[in-house]
Amino acid sequence: MTKSDLPEMPQFFDRYIAIAPDIDVISALQLATSFNDLIPFGTAEALGDLIYAPGKWTMRDIVQHIIDTERIMAYRALRLSRQDKTPLPGFDEEAFGQTARASRRSLSDLYDEYALNRQSTLALFRSFDEDMFLNAGICSSISITPLALGYVLVGHPMHHANVVRERYLPLLTE
Numbered sequence: 001m002t003k004s005d006l007p008e009m010p011q012f013f014d015r016y017i018a019i020a021p022d023i024d025v026i027s028a029l030q031l032a033t034s035f036n037d038l039i040p041f042g043t044a045e046a047l048g049d050l051i052y053a054p055g056k057w058t059m060r061d062i063v064q065h066i067i068d069t070e071r072i073m074a075y076r077a078l079r080l081s082r083q084d085k086t087p088l089p090g091f092d093e094e095a096f097g098q099t100a101r102a103s104r105r106s107l108s109d110l111y112d113e114y115a116l117n118r119q120s121t122l123a124l125f126r127s128f129d130e131d132m133f134l135n136a137g138i139c140s141s142i143s144i145t146p147l148a149l150g151y152v153l154v155g156h157p158m159h160h161a162n163v164v165r166e167r168y169l170p171l172l173t174e
Contacts, residue, residue, distance in 0.1 A: 001025055001133050001147050010144040016155030017148060019162075025133070025150040029122050032154070035063055035114040038161040043169070044107055052167040057097060062164065063110040064102035065093060066157050067117050073153050074121045076139045077146035081132035090140035125150055 003022045010017075020028055032038050044059045051058060057065065076088050102110065125146075133147040 001130060003151055005133075006148055006151075007134065007136070007145065008143070010142050010148050012140070012142060013144060013148060013152045016159055017151040018155065019158050020151040020154035025147060025154075026122065026125060028154040029118070029125060029150060032157055033115060033118050033122070035066075035111045035157075038157055039164055041107070041111060043172075044111075044164075046172055047164075047168050049103070050168065050171045052171060058103065059164070059168070060102040060105060060107055060110055061097055061100070062160050063107070063114060064100045064105070065097055066160055067110070067114055068096050068100065069093070069156055070117055070121055070153055073149045073156075074124055076137075076144075077128075077149040078124060080135050080137040080139075080144070080149070081128050081146045083135050085137060087138040088140070121153060 002024050003017065003020065006017070021031070035041075035044075039059075044063070047059045049058045049060075072091055079086070079088060128146060133150075134145050136143050136145050138144075139149075
């Protein structure tokens, strides 16, 4: 299934879905099975703990945030695919970021965890049939389908990679 099969574009999440390629969702998820596919490890390592403004995240914080978000979105997709109609709450990404303690972890460990997590997500999404992909439910007060969540999982890391390229990479030349 592709983005054109989405019954509607969910508000808020549309910014991530829009930047994902319009190819089948499994192929789209396979485009970044390693975080290295998004930001080369050497580049992330060179950035280290640099931030472009006070209160912004380091590279380790960004990778941890993407891992946490993928876990939450995959869980939501699982619940919706199984026709669980219980509205699912949002999550506080700032609280997650403050308590994840990514600074205590190596960048290499985070890159490894990203790859393992993406493999788990791929296995989950491969188990869905067309009906499961289109089972709508409520997440963060927004109607969304597992198919849309799959494209969120593609676009969300792309969004952060774009931020790194636009706002963090210039710090290496200053």
